[in-house]
Amino acid sequence: MKSHEIADRWIEFFTAKGHVAVPSASLISQDPSLLFTVAGMVPFIPYLTAREVPPYKRATSVQKCIRTGDIDEVGKTVRHGTFFQMCGNFSFGDYFKEKAIPFAWELLTTAVADGGFGLPADRLWVTVYKEDDEALAIWRDDVGVPVERIQRIGKEDNYWSTGQPGPAGPCSEIFYDRGPQYGVEGGPIADETRYIEIWNLVFMQYQIDNVTSKTEFDVVGELPNKNIDTGLGLERLAMILQGVENMYETDQVRPVLDKAAALAGKTYTSTEDPADPHHIDDVRLRVVADHIRSSLMLISDGVSPSNEGRGYVLRRLIRRAVRSMRLLGVESAVLPELLPVSRDAMKGAYPIVESDFARIGRIAYAEERAFLRTIASGTARLEDAVKESKAANTGLSGAEAFALHDTYGFPIDLTLEMAGEAGLSVDEAGFRALMHEQRDRARKDSKSKKGGHADLSVFNELLSHGQTVFTGYTELEGEGKLRSILANGVQVSHATTGDEISFVLDQTPFYAEAGGQAADTGLITGDGFVVEVLDVQRPIKGLSVHHAIVREGELPADAVVRAAVDRERRHAAEQAHTGTHIVHAALHQILGPEALQRGSFNKAGYLRFDFAWGEGLSQATRSEIEEVANIAIRNNFRVSTTVMDLDAAKSLGATALFGENYGAEVRVVEIDGAWSRELCGGTHVESTSRIGSLTLLGEQSVGSGNRRVEAFVGMDAFRHLAAERALVASLSDMLKVPSNLLAERVGATVNKLKAAEKELDRLRHEQLAATAGALLGSAVDATGVKVLAHDAGEVRGADDLRGLGLDLRQRLGSDAAVVAVAGASDGRPVILIATNEGARDAGVKAGALVKLAAGVLGGGGGGKPDVAQGGGTDVSAIPAALAAVVAAVRDR
Structure with missing residues (x-):
């Protein structure tokens, strides 16, 4: 059974059981504390933790995931990988153990001809949390698993929590017995190489507090709504159903491994024994197979190589794959050979990797070319270091190896290999120590900046009383009722002159920063008070939190207020936001559909727009983009918004932002119909002529495969052009030439200065x-x-x-x-x-x-x-x- 057939069968089974099929979320996690989607349940965390009301009671998905915590271990064993797929079924306060357990057993053991996976029941073992008598009884009495194949396990392995106060609960895991040739008898407790875990069922039924470790916490009560979160590892099941030894031999991975082996003239032996002479080559081939697939999927979800965050992980994956091929003896570019193989292996499950392959390949191949240049420059520096070390009769220092890695991006394994060929030792321990110091600094810096685990309990409580209604699409003033005032994160009964506060209204015309659009500012007034709104944020979905300062009087927590948005600032922000859509459409016209949005920011009078493109734009191209944008503004295109379901928007051809998580209903913004059609929750002008004008300020790189343009709109664009005109007039007067000859005169003057400087240098x-x-x-x-x-x-x-x-x-x-x-x-x-x-x-x-x-x-x-x-x-x-x-x- 092919991997994509396993996924299809999973979805078919659970939709027949009343579950809503939810498409895989992006690998780019919406959780600010996570770089990537690391588990199948991540997209459902807001529902499982009751931060948001789920739109369905039952759900099922096949979620693509990336984990990079043990990237250095990939390939050394067959159990480590970065990209994987998690099949999940979820219940949000609907069914619990009594159905989740039989569902799992039914799907695993039902014959293939009848829609199941056809696993022999006598080869399945089960573990339960040692105190979970309820789950054990269901397995034993309702499902019929012999009690000798049910094992009790402690908290370390069979109890789930977030590691923080909140929901938690016991787990039950299903294992498959691969047979005596893989290890000793006795079930998962005895040998998890022979008995491999394929399915984990998490029963979220308790509220925990006083959490000090994974196993140390207090159960303070039962959850009002008990949830089910289960996950089956698709690659592990594929391994069993396809009769192969490990995930690297399954249908979505093995083709890349075989192609890499052929390019290198090697034979893959599947060994995990470090003493085996083939082991080192097998490790490198596994690294290549894993990292090529992971890179393909990351780029397809909108990640581009860079020096930070997700982009750095992608860069590292590509470079590890390329250097592994180099260590296998292939020094030429390999991605044009390997990436299409991975595409063909994955397109059955993810058609986008084929339809978007031109963009994916362009980004990946450019990164490989850049890395090959890095290797060339690093090699020259290493050769110098080798000469110096030989002259000094010493080995290569850890500091030198670290400098090669840190400054030139030169991999340590290439340093070790090339130094060894020159007869030099390398202070690898010194290198590792410096790397450890660097990681510690980065970890501390990341920890100091991370805000993903901020205490949102007060906002969750406020949300439980109802969402904030946003009225700002149609009005900029209106009445509202204060639902809460917060000072330093704590609810207070009132605020007085000079207090810096946050507050929540039942309804508001103030736009909360989202979708690249800056928040509104303005005033809140009422009986004896004036409050200036400085910012509006949405810490959790559905709740707008206004950050403000009390300018006059005393503000009580139950006040009825008059909310008024700064009209001029809002209009200027709308000009910029609509201008962003126009720039996007202009880029599509001039460069083509591959110039997709990668991010944006717009505020009063200003916009910046990041897009996928691998090279700088010429002055002529920038002028053409600016002209197309201003023609659209002059043509006074109508700007309209429509709320529709996501599938309808997609069928209409609306452009979505990579990595964005959209709900069942979306807002489609159109400029002259199909001229520009995007999913967007921001505010916009009613027609393009209200933008006035748009002036591009410049264009630059923001990482490999990504470019950025910036622009002024409206009066800011006019002021910018007026300032440039004044500058030209001043220079013309100064050099005493008409403006049309200014460039020629400046060029001649610069050449004279260069000649004078050259003469001075000579003297x-x-x-x-x-x-x-x-x-x-x-x-x-x-x-x-x-x-x-x-x-x-x-x-x-x-x-x-x-x-x-x-x-x-x-x-x-x-x-x-x-x-x-x-x-x-x-x-x-x-x-x-x-x-x-x-x-x-x-x-x-x-x-x-x-x-x-x-x-x-x-x-x-x-x-x-x-x-x-x-x-x-x-x-x-x-x-x-x-x-x-x-x-x-x-x-x-």
Whole structure:
């Protein structure tokens, strides 16, 4: 049974049992504390935790997931992988253990011809939480599992919670016995290699508090609505049904592994034994197969390679796959060979990987090309480091290996391989220690910034009394009733002049920041008080929280208020938001449908728009985009909004934002019908002419495969153009040429300046060269090594010192000699030290001397044994620094 057939059969079974089939959510998690969707239940967390009211009582899905916590272990065993699919069925206060358990057994054991998976009942084992007598009784009495195949397990493995106060409950897991050739008898307790877990049923029935660890917490009561969250690992079931040894041999993964093996001229043996000579090649082939599939799926969901967040994970996956192929002996580009194979393996389950493959391939191939260039530059630096280490008769330091990794992106395993070929050892322990320090810093920084686990209990309580009704689509003023005032996150009875507060209204015309549109500002007034609204946020779906300051009077918590949005600011924001849609449509016209939105932000008078594109836009292209946008504005296209169900919107061709989680009903914004049709919850002008005008400010890269344009609209666009016109007029007056000849005159002036600077550089170098001849006589003997120490005064920078220092070293001949030249550049001291071969043979190293001198100057420096440079903060210390160099050579 193919993997996509397993998924189809799962959905068919549970829809027949009254479940709503929910499409897989994006791999980009909507939970701010998660980079990716890491489990099948993640999209349903708001329903399972009662933060939101579920639109259905029963649901089923096949959710695509990514886990990267143990990415370094992928391939070393067959149990680790990054991308996987979780089949789930969920109940939100509907059925509980009495149905969830029989459902699972029925689907697993029913014959394939009758719609099941056809697993032999006598090969299935069950575990239950050790205190869950109810689940054990259902398995034993209702389902008929022999009691000897039911095992009780403790909290560590069979109790679920979020790790925080809230819902929790026992689990029951189903295991498949692979047979005695895989391990010892005795069920999952005895051997989880022979008995592999395929299905986990979580029974959310308790409220817990005082959580100190996974196993230490207090059960404080039962949940009013008990939920079911179950998950079956699709890859594990595919492994069993397809009769293969592991997930890497299933139909969605094996084709890539085989293609990689063929490219490398290797044979895959499926070994997990590190002592097996084939193990290292098998590990690399598994890494390639896993990471290529994961990269394909991440890019299809809108992730692009970058140096942070999700983009960094994708970049790491692609680069690990490429470097694994390199270590297998393939140094040319491999993604054009491997990615289409993964596409063909996955398209049965996810047709988008085929329909969107042109974009996916363009992003992936560009990243591989960039990495191959990184390897080339890193190789050059490594070769230099190898020469230096050999000259010093040392191994490659951990710091050097870390610099190669951190600065050049050069993988440690390539460093180890290439250093080994050169006969050098590498301080791998030192490298790992530095990597650990870097991860610790990143972890602490991430923890300090993370807000995903903020206490939302007070907002959940407010939401339980009803959602905030947004009236701002049709009105900018209206009455509302205060439902709560919060100060520092705590509900208070009133607020007085000067208090900074948050509050919730039963209905509001204020737009809460969402969809890239900035929040409204304005005033709240009433009997004896004036409150200025500074920001509006939506911490949980359905609740608008206004952040404000009391300007006058006292505001009671039960007040009836008059809410008034700043009209001018709202209109300017609507101009920008509609302008964003126009820019998107213009990009589609000029560049094509691949230029899809990757993010946006718009506020009064300003917009920025990120889109998928692999190269910079020419000035002509930017002008064309700007012209198309302004023609649309001039044509006064009608802007209309319609609320419809998601399927209808998709069939209409409405553009959705990658990674966005849409509900059953969506709002479609159209500009002149099909000219622009997008899903959007923001506010807009009624017709495009109300935007006035749009002026592009510039275009830039925001990560591999992504570009950004920025623009002003309305009066801000006019002011920008007026300022540029005034600047042109001023320059024309200054240079005394008409504006149409301004570019020519400026170009000629710049060329003259460059020629003058070049002549000055020539004269300065001639002066320095003349100085060099006169300085040779100032060299002193320091126990067998000549030392020439010179203060050059004002210099343009380190390049001046380098030219002078190397010239002096050459003029001093082959006798052991050291040159130390220093000077002041922009008020800061710089120093360069150069040694010849004779000095180095005498044990004098430029790097050590420059560190000493730079320390005297109040700074630091470093370099190679032959040439090194540094700097500091104290110009007056230059004579002392030069004296310290002479003394160090003399006293060596």
